[in-house]
Amino acid sequence: xxxxxxxxxxxxxxxxxxxxxxxxxxxxxxxxxxxxxxxxxxxxxxxxxxxxxxxxxxxxxxxxxxxxxxxxxxxxxxxxxxxxxxxxxxxxxxxxxxxxxxxxxxxxxxxxxxxxxxxxxxxxxxxxxxxxxxxxxxxxxxxxxxxxxxxx
Amino acid sequence: xxxxxxxxxxxxxxxxxxxxxxxxxxxxxxxxxxxxxxxxxxxxxxxxxxxxxxxxxxxxxxxxxxxxxxxxxxxxxxxxxxxxxxxxxxxxxxxxxxxxxxxxxxxxxxxxxxxxxxxxxxxxxxxxxxxxxxxxxxxxxxxxxxxxxxxxxxxxxxxxxxxxxxxxxxxxxxxxxxxxxxxxxxxxxxxxxxxxxxxxxxxxxxxxxxxxxxxxxxxxxxxxxxxxxxxxxxxxxxxxxxxxxxxxxxxxxxxxxxxxxxxxxxxxxxxxxxxxxxxxxxxxxxxxxxxxxxxxxxxxxxxxxxxxxxxxxxxxxxxxxxxxxxxxxxxxxxxxxxxxxxxxxxxxxxxxxxxxxxxxxxxxxxxxxxxxxxxxxxxxxxxxxxxxxxxxxxxxxxxxxxxxxxxxxxxxxxxxxxx
Numbered sequence: 001x002x003x004x005x006x007x008x009x010x011x012x013x014x015x016x017x018x019x020x021x022x023x024x025x026x027x028x029x030x031x032x033x034x035x036x037x038x039x040x041x042x043x044x045x046x047x048x049x050x051x052x053x054x055x056x057x058x059x060x061x062x063x064x065x066x067x068x069x070x071x072x073x074x075x076x077x078x079x080x081x082x083x084x085x086x087x088x089x090x091x092x093x094x095x096x097x098x099x100x101x102x103x104x105x106x107x108x109x110x111x112x113x114x115x116x117x118x119x120x121x122x123x124x125x126x127x128x129x130x131x132x133x134x135x136x137x138x139x140x141x142x143x144x145x146x147x148x149x150x151x152x
Numbered sequence: 153x154x155x156x157x158x159x160x161x162x163x164x165x166x167x168x169x170x171x172x173x174x175x176x177x178x179x180x181x182x183x184x185x186x187x188x189x190x191x192x193x194x195x196x197x198x199x200x201x202x203x204x205x206x207x208x209x210x211x212x213x214x215x216x217x218x219x220x221x222x223x224x225x226x227x228x229x230x231x232x233x234x235x236x237x238x239x240x241x242x243x244x245x246x247x248x249x250x251x252x253x254x255x256x257x258x259x260x261x262x263x264x265x266x267x268x269x270x271x272x273x274x275x276x277x278x279x280x281x282x283x284x285x286x287x288x289x290x291x292x293x294x295x296x297x298x299x300x301x302x303x304x305x306x307x308x309x310x311x312x313x314x315x316x317x318x319x320x321x322x323x324x325x326x327x328x329x330x331x332x333x334x335x336x337x338x339x340x341x342x343x344x345x346x347x348x349x350x351x352x353x354x355x356x357x358x359x360x361x362x363x364x365x366x367x368x369x370x371x372x373x374x375x376x377x378x379x380x381x382x383x384x385x386x387x388x389x390x391x392x393x394x395x396x397x398x399x400x401x402x403x404x405x406x407x408x409x410x411x412x413x414x415x416x417x418x419x420x421x422x423x424x425x426x427x428x429x430x431x432x433x434x435x436x437x438x439x440x441x442x443x444x445x446x447x448x449x450x451x452x453x454x455x456x457x458x459x460x461x462x463x464x465x466x467x468x469x470x471x472x473x474x475x476x477x478x479x480x481x482x483x484x485x486x487x488x489x490x491x492x493x494x495x496x497x498x499x500x501x502x503x504x505x506x507x508x509x510x511x512x513x514x515x516x517x518x519x520x521x522x523x524x525x526x527x528x529x530x531x532x533x534x535x536x537x538x539x540x541x542x543x544x545x546x547x548x549x550x551x552x553x554x555x556x557x558x559x560x561x562x563x564x565x566x567x568x569x570x571x
Binding site: 066 | 507508509526540565569570
């Protein structure tokens with residue numbers, strides 16, 4: 001595999017694509033939203049269970065999409081569980097800056113943890129939407145907006 | 153590249169020299185991600201031969217002027233070239249007269265023209281318009297729009313698992329309320345070639361006019377509008393090795409004469425006062441404004457090129473490529489071909505069990521292979537098969553058997569990574 005491709009399709013991404021975490025429905029979610037990318041047909045529904053202290057007790061997703069979008073949703077749900085709503089919003093912004101190349105190389109892998117694997121997406125402008133669909137949908141769910149997120 | 157010539161095809165006298173043809177397409181020499189370009193996205197658009205590029209250059213270098221207006225030399229030269237192209241197209245599809253050939257922006261605009269002009273005049277509440285489940289969005293949405301406006305009903309002929317029309321359903325659907333049938337000649341995402349002659353004859357027995365969307369058929373099948381007896385036929389230049397932004401609407405004179413103009417403006421009038429405007433004669437009534445003159449001339453050059461090679465020769469070559477590719481990719485584990493009609497144009501859509509088409513597209517791009525991934529503007533087909541998208545390889549006159557090997561090897565690598 002060529003270098004750029006290897007950076008896009010890192011082992012972590014391939015693993016999460018094959019065995020996505022939190023790939024299920026939450027029966028009585030406090031928040032949920034649907035996201036759709038009409039260009040490629042990817043769709044995702046993100047479910048959240050937020051308690052009275054604004055802590056994300058549970059988060060899950062369902063839908064269909066490419067390896068990048070599935071792995072992104074899977075890693076996002078793994079990372080956000082136990083975080084506060086405010087922290088989730090902050091992470092959204094950081095993730096967004098990472099994949100849209102606003103940070104350049106000025107980011108530390110420690111800060112992003114597993115999310116750093118998505119840095120490879122920067123080289124593939126056509127695939128940024130794949131990585132960010134689940135995150136946009138999560139943000140909409142947090143704000144309990146019922147309209148569908150559409151990215152293209 | 154080494155190429156299988158037509159040794160296996162006894163009925164052919166001339167050898168199909170694909171290497172010679174490739175010389176005419178400079179873009180095919182490109183390197184993509186360090187690999188030679190393998191262009192297998194011909195159903196989206198075809199590449200343009202030097203003969204077309206030179207004609208476009210010649211137009212802008214030596215004769216650029218507005219047509220049908222000036223008395224000066226350039227304007228006359230441009231008008232002659234533009235109208236000369238119309239005559240080439242008339243001959244190419246064997247229309248009765250050049251007044252039946254209308255230049256548009258492409259297939260989409262051609263269909264919209266008929267829906268907006270013919271449909272608005274002739275459809276009323278309770279009327280029915282029939283299309284098929286395998287239409288491109290461009291042969292769905294224009295009919296939905298006019299049906300909604302006129303309170304008419306849009307009906308859809310279903311397809312079976314192979315991606316073929318269920319003809320009996322069409323027979324049942326036709327009735328006194330049917331006002332129009334619009335059908336794709338060859339499906340862009342399944343490859344299926346529809347029995348359009350049978351459809352036209354049956355619709356005519358109910359006095360219903362038929363539009364044929366020939367966007368994908370025109371570069372592969374010999375089209376004779378008089379033999380088909382279709383009422384309208386639409387296609388684009390850019391899928392026929394011509395420029396983008398130019399297309400054709402063929403229509404029978406009696407229909408076109410009775411239809412109101414689609415757009416108003418210059419060139420479509422014979423006399424304008426603030427009280428009343430008299431419209432120009434056919435085909436100019438439907439060509440408001442300065443058209444894509446260079447595009448029309450380029451399309452004429454593309455038709456010359458295709459006819460020089462011979463559409464039957466191109467079709468035979470593409471059929472051989474399709475057969476070879478179908479056989480080769482069928483050997484891959486977990487691969488399913490979408491669209492398995494016996495009668496197909498050279499379109500090969502498929503899904504892999506564990507790999508999303510988008511990932512397939514990105515990986516193949518790194519092998520230099522350009523294919524299309526997505527819903528191909530045919531979302532109802534994706535829903536029919538319960539899939540979000542497919543990967544689609546589509547072959548043109550310049551593709552080789554070696555290129556198919558590159559595609560198949562690329563797919564093998566993908567299966568290893570995602571395995």
